Amino acid sequence: MHRHGFRTVESGGGPGRDAAHLRLGTARRLRDVLVLHRTRPHRRTAGDIATAVPMSRLSCPPSDIDRPLSHSERWYWILDAISPLNVVAWVTVAGRVTPEQLSAAAAAAVAEHPLLRVGIAADTEGTNPRFVPLAEPALPIRTVAADPCDTTAATREVDAVELCAPIPASGTLARLVDVVKAAGTPHESHELILTMSHVICDGTSILTLLRRILEYATATAASPGSRPPGPAVDDRLPARTRGTARITASMLADQLIAAGARPVRMPAEVPVPPGDRRTRLLTREICGADLAAVTSACRERGVTVHGALTAALATAVAREMTPGRTVRVPVGSPIDFRSEMAVDDGELGSFVATVPTHPRVGADIDFWDTARTVIRNLNRRRRFHQHLTAIAGLRLLCPDSVDRSGRVVDLINTRGPWNVCLTNVGRHGFPDRMGEWRLSGAQFAAGISCIGHLVSAVNTSHGVLRWNSTYVEGLMSPARADRIVDDALAMLLTRARPHHEEHAHD
Structure with missing residues (x-):
């Protein structure tokens, strides 16, 4: 085992467990981590x-x-x-x-x-x-x-x-x-x-x-000096977003909006205890003429690519859960607030706040209207600084320790504002060449831990939109995850291609 505790395990012929243990600066074990190779996609030699x-x-x-x-x-x-x-x-x-x-x-x-x-x-x-x-x-x-x-x-x-x-x-x-x-x-x-x-x-x-x-x-960057340590993200929030009254009002508003929308959350197929949840990965991509069609259609319809992606994902989730019905599906959308704090992309830290949207989707709902509704909702939340208030609100909600977190985690899993999320970092400037190297396929994926079912992580680099979706095994079967992701991708491409029939994918 390495000094910091990460170890490589050789895959045997049968099921096995890697019982790596996470310690939180104490002598006691808090938990055993879940199985690494419960279903082994390949043998490690x-x-x-x-x-x-x-x-x-x-x-x-x-x-x-x-x-x-x-x-x-x-x-x-x-x-x-x-x-x-x-x-x-x-x-x-x-x-x-x-x-x-x-x-x-x-x-x-x-x-x-x-x-x-x-x-x-x-x-x-x-x-x-x-x-x-x-x-x-x-x-x-x-x-x-x-x-x-x-x-x-x-x-x-x-x-x-x-x-x-x-x-x-x-x-x-x-x-x-x-x-x-x-x-x-x-x-x-x-x-x-x-x-x-x-x-x-x-x-x-x-x-x-x-x-x-x-x-x-590749020695194209000079030898670094240390960046100055920046303050915690929470300490950079504007004072107007931190007050208890502001936080409480924002939370109440979200609850009222959700109550009025009556969104349909994705149910678990099989209950999985929070500590046993394993994130799995599905990868998809859009490139070439298809990507050009998507960006062109979004521009012509007056929506962002994020709005179209969210509309496609929400519609696919609804068709899986409630086929034939018109419903609202709660989808979390992380808002990047670097520009509001003069933070450059190179500084480490989490500078996003996830806020809920409740797009109305169904066979009788125009796809592009759904995308526009998503963007209007996100723009309104940004305008009223609700994304920053969401970060500040953790002061009231965050438990003191892992041992005291059970009630909050259970509450979020049963009554939280969403369990499906889509994060899109947009175009990320990864070069195609660096020295003598050729670079391609830059992409990312997000783990889910214990408070979600499905997360799509999207970036566009090297002329390809990478749409990587993670899901929690058990809460969602591989077959369901595949259906949702494939349906969302096909729907987006169908809506974006020129001269398509408006309801060809319904």
Whole structure:
């Protein structure tokens, strides 16, 4: 086992468990994490383990971050302790990448980012979690050898390991995987996977860090100085969004809106205890003429791509749950508020707030009207700063510890504002070339932990819209998840293609 507790397990012929344990700075075990390879998509060979690269060791400036977790950070930390709340990004690199290049790049990233130089510790009661400086901060690198013809190696690694294996809070809150193909040949390629705790990142920041690591690896980025440690996200919120009266009023308004909308939540197919929930991955993409048709149709109809994606997903969920009916489906939409706080994309942290929408969908509802309604709702919430108030509201809602979180988690699972979510970071500027390397397939996926059923994570890079959906196995069967995702994709493409019949997909 590595110093920070992450270990690689060889897959045997039968079912097996990886009983890695997460400790929250105390001597007691809080839980056993769920099975990593309950259904093994592929066998891991002994060679994969033998090629594992030791953790990068580095000398870096002492971390300036030594403070309690904010309420939003503590909330993510609690969810992650119950079931992994990992965010994963990956990209394909065509060309030769040496272990030394990756190790140096990992060290440079740690030296640049204070949040990569801390772990999380709590007191003996599991309360008062705080960031604590690590004596030897390091970004671990694991190597997996894959067949050159295996086009799904990285996706399987993300699904089978990276979304499921917890990141021990006592160490660096991130890790790297290098999936290597045809090493030492002219056809050498790598699929580099970066996994981070949601406590310190969101979709935008993890994609930006992955690009930065490649810049360091190819020596196109200068040797870094440490970024100054920024304050917690909660402490940057405008004062007008933090007051108890404002928070209470916003929560009450949301409850009244939901009561009036009477949205239909997705039910669980099979109950799964929060601590046993496992995130699974489905990948889809839109490219070429189809992507051009989608963007053109959105522009002509006066909606954003996010609005169209949300309308498609909500309609597909409704058709699965209540076929033939017109209903409102609650869908969470994360709003990025970096621009409101002068935060650049390279700063680590979670700078999004998820707010509910209740789009009305059905055979008699125009698809584009639904998309416009979604965007109007999100714009109104942004205008009245409800997304920022949602972050501030965690001061009233967040439990003190994992042990005291059961009631809140159960309440959210049974009566929460949504259990389906779509996050779209839009166009992310990943270069097609870097030095002698050719880059493609930059994308990300979001773990769900214990408070949702289905999350779609979308980004557009290298001319391809990546639509990666994660779902909780058991709460949703693979067949249902596939149907919903495929139906949403087909619906969007049908609505976007020129000269289609308006109800051809109904």
